[in-house]
Amino acid sequence: MRPTAPNGSPEVVPVARESLRVQIMAAVAKLTEAGVGSPQFDAEELAAHLLGTTRTRLGLLPLVEPEWTERYRALVDRRAARVPLQHLTGEAYLGRTTVQVGPGVFIPRPETEVLLEWALQSIEDVPNPVVVDLCAGSGAIALGIAQARPDARVHAVERAAGALAWARRNAELHIDGGGTPIDLRGGDFNDQRLLTDLDGTADLVTANPPYVPDGTPVEPEVGEHDPAEAVFGGADGLDVIRPLISVCAALLKPGGFLAIEHDDTQGESVPALLSARRVLADVTDHPDLTGRPRFVTARRVTLPPR
Incomplete structure (x- = not known):
């Protein structure tokens, strides 16, 4: 039975947020296994790209939404398939x-x-x-x-x-x-x-x-x-x-x-x-x-x- 709020309407159950650090660690492991030359850097760059921030500020965003995690994992999968990092972010320096x-x-x-x-x-x-x-x-x-x-x-x-x-x-x-x-x-x-x-x-x-x-x-x-x-x-x-x-x-x-x-x-x-x-x-x-x-x-x- 779905829980209800005191006013009788269906209660909105908050979705648990996930640890960004854990997601990046998993990405590093996957990219390492795929033979990517700079797995830590690439995992962090992809995370920063999706979050609209920089690698140096990732520590300020400890938790991420499940929907973000799905998008991140999909991007990491493409990088593990050796699609260039720059093609995934759209930028090079x-x-x-x-x-x-x-x-x-x-x-x-x-x-x-x-x-x-x-x-x-x-x-x-x-x-x-x-x-x-x-x-x-x-x-x-x-x-x-x-x-x-x-x-x-x-x-x-x-x-x-x-x-x-x-x-x-x-x-x-x-x-x-x-x-x-x-x-x-x-x-x-x-x-x-x-x-x-x-x-x-x-x-x-x-x-x-x-x-x-x-x-x-x-x-x-x-x-x-x-x-x-x-x-x-x-x-x-x-x-x-x-x-x-x-x-x-x-x-x-x-x-x-x-x-x-x-x-x-x-x-x-x-x-x-x-x-x-x-x-x-x-x-x-x-x-x-x-x-x-x-x-x-x-x-x-x-x-x-x-």
Whole structure:
């Protein structure tokens, strides 16, 4: 018999709330078993996403409703199936910049943050710098530079239609009172018509091209969800980087800098390609946050007349 209140109406029985900490612990165990590389972080990020808060404030919300728990478990199940965390939350981060991501665009990785920091340092003393970001993907590098340097004129180039749509969306989301923070161009950087107006004008050129050698084993998050054309770069991973170097050199003004991300197996091969160009000097390879070779930098010089 259903209990009744003193006034004769059916009594509303409160539903017991559940411990958020217990739910997160269960999620960590499930993600660990599934082989997720950062189970604690991902479990907490998913919880924070559903609660509309941050990981650092989860301790302020000790109890959750059963309905929330069902949604959380469903999200954890998808992450255990190796759907990228960023696809589940809809966001990725590069430095202080947040971009939206999903199917059809490469997810920015923390390894690229070191490249972004170096890029910003290279133009810190340059007023109103001109920057070109090639293979822009979601637009994370270009927007990161534009956000840190509002005085910069940042141009971004992306060939793939899916990634270009995400980059346009992210550029629109970063509008702050004025126009779009970056000049986004759709097309292949090898198309001379696309960038002719920028030849010899750039203080900085950045690029995170596809560079993983074909056949390299990758995590399911990459192999099943990142676009293959944004990941793999031919038998040695250099099919895109080789022509990219010539384009970078043409875009740079004398004294301008370039930074190109590469595979951790290319710490010698990519710097060698840059060193072979007479117009490029100060070729230096840099490690990422894990200490692995990750990106190469160089400076454009003026060649003396023959």
